[in-house]
Amino acid sequence: MTPAELARLIDHSVLKPEATEHDIRAGVDVVCTLQIGFYCVQPSWVKLASEAIGGAGARVVSVVGFPHGCDRPPVKARAASIAVAEGAREIDMVMNFGALKSGHATLVADDIEALVRAVHGVPVKVILETAALSESEKNLACRLACDAGAAFVKTSTGFHPGGGATAADVRLLRAAVGPAIGVKASGGIRTLADARAMLDAGANRIGTSASAAILEALASENARQRQPPSI
Numbered sequence: 001m002t003p004a005e006l007a008r009l010i011d012h013s014v015l016k017p018e019a020t021e022h023d024i025r026a027g028v029d030v031v032c033t034l035q036i037g038f039y040c041v042q043p044s045w046v047k048l049a050s051e052a053i054g055g056a057g058a059r060v061v062s063v064v065g066f067p068h069g070c071d072r073p074p075v076k077a078r079a080a081s082i083a084v085a086e087g088a089r090e091i092d093m094v095m096n097f098g099a100l101k102s103g104h105a106t107l108v109a110d111d112i113e114a115l116v117r118a119v120h121g122v123p124v125k126v127i128l129e130t131a132a133l134s135e136s137e138k139n140l141a142c143r144l145a146c147d148a149g150a151a152f153v154k155t156s157t158g159f160h161p162g163g164g165a166t167a168a169d170v171r172l173l174r175a176a177v178g179p180a181i182g183v184k185a186s187g188g189i190r191t192l193a194d195a196r197a198m199l200d201a202g203a204n205r206i207g208t209s210a211s212a213a214i215l216e217a218l219a220s221e222n223a224r225q226r227q228p229p230s231i
Contacts, residue, residue, distance in 0.1 A: 002222065003215045004035060006195070009204065011038040011061055011092075011184065012211040014045075015158070021048065028052040034215050040092060040207060042066070043083050050087025061125075062088035064115065067157040069094030069129070073111040077118035084119050091115065092125045092154060092184075097132050100141055108141070112148035123151035125184055125205075130155045130169040131162030138169065142176035152205065153177055156187030164188030167201040174202030192217040 014027040024045045031039045032053065040061040041049050050060045062083035065071045071079070080091045093115050099107045116124050126145040130138055145153050153173050155165040164187020173183045185198035186207025192214050195206050208214060 001218070003219045006206075006218055007035050007211075007215055008037040009199070009206055010036050010211050010214075011040045011186070011205060011207040012036045012058075013040040013158070013186070013207050013209045015040065015042060015063060015066070015209075017042070019045070021045075024048055025052060030212055031058045034212060036211055036215075038090065038205075043079055046083050046088050047086040059089035060087050061090040061092055063092045063094070063127075063157075065094040065096075066092075066127075067094060067159040069096045069127070070098065073114045076111065077114045080115050080119045080122075080124075084122055088122070090123045090125065090151075091119055092127055094127045094129065094157060095141060095145070097129045097137075097141070100137055100144075101133070105140060105144060109144045109148055112145055112150060116149040123182075124149070125152035125154045125182070126150045127154045127157055127186075128173075129157060129160050130166075130173075131160045131164070131187075135172065138172055139176050142173055146177055146181055150181070152182035152184050154184040154186055154205075154207070158187035158207070160187075165198060165203075167197045170198050170201035170203045190214075192221070 012031050038061050039058045043062050046062045064079045065076045128141045142153050158164050165185040170185050183203045184205035185203035189208040190210040195214050
């Protein structure tokens with residue numbers, strides 16, 4: 001894989017609540033310089049990121065219900081609609097995983113479906129927060145997301161104390177959703193080895209704030225492999 005090929009699979013993320021306008025613009029520079037495919041930001045920064053990137057280049061992604069997933073369904077749906085109106089071209093919504101763990105599958109399904117309807121035609125990724133779920137809950141969450149029309153399931157917010165993405169969870173999610181639905185690995189992916197492990201496990205999107213380091217490591221590795229053997 002070339003750096004350009006990997007860059008197209010990355011959602012570069014600037015999601016810390018303390019991120020400033022300078023941080024958002026610095027993220028735009030990273031995304032544009034490295035030709036990264038997607039730029040994931042908090043809702044309040046969607047318009048700025050979209051205007052700074054312009055018509056060409058990365059697609060802006062907005063999180064919704066982030067990071068806990070506890071907003072009421074109409075609030076999530078409205079927030080997603082506003083984000084799309086301001087330039088978001090994908091939505092990463094946090095599933096109400098507390099409701100799922102309480103056995104309220106219908107509430108979870110309705111929550112996802114309402115948001116998908118609100119942004120009709122815009123890809124929706126459902127963040128499951130896998131660190132908080134049992135294996136059976138992960139499988140159920142995948143089924144609900146698929147049935148509600150989600151385009152992707154996503155492992156983690158990156159803010160849960162239980163941890164982020166694991167290769168084992170990516171394999172489970174890929175097996176649960178099959179080949180037609182995307183799997184985004186996110187949370188704690190900081191190295192080229194991390195990214196490769198997630199792709200090998202079945203992810204087809206990588207969420208990370210360490211995009212530059214990962215792509216630079218791949219470029220250096222490829223350059224070393226092209227060097228002729230020493231005599």
